[in-house]
Amino acid sequence: MLGLILRRMATGWITVVIVAVVVFIGVEVMPGDACTAMLGRDAARGDVLENCRDRMGLNRPPVERFVAWAGDLAQFDLGVSMKRERPIADIVGPRLRNTLILAAAAALAGVPLAIGLGVMVALRRERPFDIIVSTTALVAMTMPEFVAAALLILIFAIWLGWSAGVVTAAYDAPALALLFATPLPAVTLALVYMAHILRMVRSSVIDTAGADYILMARMKGVPERQIVLRHLLPNAILPTIPVIGLTLAWLLSGVVIVESAFNYPGLGRLAVNAVADRDLPLVQATALIFGLIYVSMTLIADLIAMALNPRLRTRRL
């Protein structure tokens, strides 16, 4: 059991290393470097360019630079932002916190609701309630986050006037202030992945309801309530848990869009701004952190699934 967990964690770390290599190569193979990006095409020549490269250590061979970069990363040193000329850790820290607040709010409110609704519609299969909810979920799945964001702003902020449309709080505002500034970013984020979870739970419950042991329980005369709670739900929800973890991990790319649409001061908007500024060290750092969050989320999801489902503990990962 312990060996299995350790092996799974080792796989996670290997993934992180591959992500770091890809992020490094991604910037490496491109024409120009941090200096040409910072100085601009016209100024980047001759002594100025050489001085800049010397200063930033860009004249060393790529492998040496990768080792240095990775070594710094291992000590939580993310480097220095070119544009803002501040340590990246200082810039990223508070915004990472804000993104985690946003994602946690969306997940804590959305996941139980999505599972509950999924079970409810599955038990009322093909009835009007199911058709309405399932169709809404289908539409939500096909709607890109920025469209959902604009639509929610239009309806709830402008037409109904229930909340502010965009976040005006600063990036270092207290957590509660950010959360209560407007619920719309969290709602938008929740909407898209809730639809995925709801449909998955629905089909899992429907599949399980057709199993022989459910029929058996019904023939034995087990009360319907007990069939659902004891026999049906544990078996139906369990397999969806790792996928829910994956869905939450995919929510990360949604974060980039939702934060930009609502002006939310998080990591996603920082990444977009870094790209607009062509601030390569900052782009690398944010991409790496997103990769790291993704790997940890999938790891946690797998571990939870192993804790809940004994059958997974013997499988080679």
Add this chain to the structure above:
Amino acid sequence: MIGAPILRVVLSKPSGAIGVTLVVGHVMLAVLSPLVLPHDPIAQSADLILQMPSLSYPFGTDRLGRDILSRVMLGGRSAMLIATLATLVAMVWGTVVGLLLALIGGRIDTHMMRIVDALSSIPGILIVMIFVAALGVGAAALIPILGYSYGLSVVYIARAAALDFVARDFVLAAQARGEARSTILIREILPNVRDTLAVQGAMQWSWLMLGITSLSFLGLGVAPPTPDWGLMIADARGVMPTAPWAVLWPMAMLSTLIVGVNLAADAFAKALGVDQQLRTVAA
């Protein structure tokens, strides 16, 4: 490739018929609209800023006084073109790698899939952002990057679909005949996974449309003043209180296209009998 009987099955169901109608309508609009544009889509006019919908401007005008109807008609063209080319790139490399890995199997397959797992763990939008940060905005840069990043999921689908067939007798027979690996792939396996991949390609295309319009919304995709739905929505957000139509029309266009592609792809998947296969792969 897809015969008349299949099309009849697809069109016999309301969802399939609606989907196909929406897609065909959108494609025709994208192709024919330059011939029937009511106004110049990029001509700005200070006198016409944020006009309500009227007879001469049925969809109203935007904050630079441009005709929204004309812009909405053209707004899908760039994204559709990029999505189509990027889908081709994604499907070709994803299919080749996926089928090869399924056929080779063993340790190479296991190790390569680990790498694919790791590469898939970087959200696609971040990869695109890294490259856009260094290369700048433009279709020439977007197509290979999007093609690479969306092709990763094609590897999974193609490999899983092919795994159903690599152990069958006809593949063994081909190997016994001494056929080359490439011949086995093209003659024996590809025809069997063709339908699955065709449906997957349609889904990829709709995800790419979403991805590209999202990038345009962020200012990393199609560059202004080219009319584009994502750009139009980003541009009209600030004037939503006074001119909601400026943001609603491009939304409606994008949504009908995406819903149409999804409905049509679902209907084709059912008609071709590959829906179960796609679902097990996705889970």
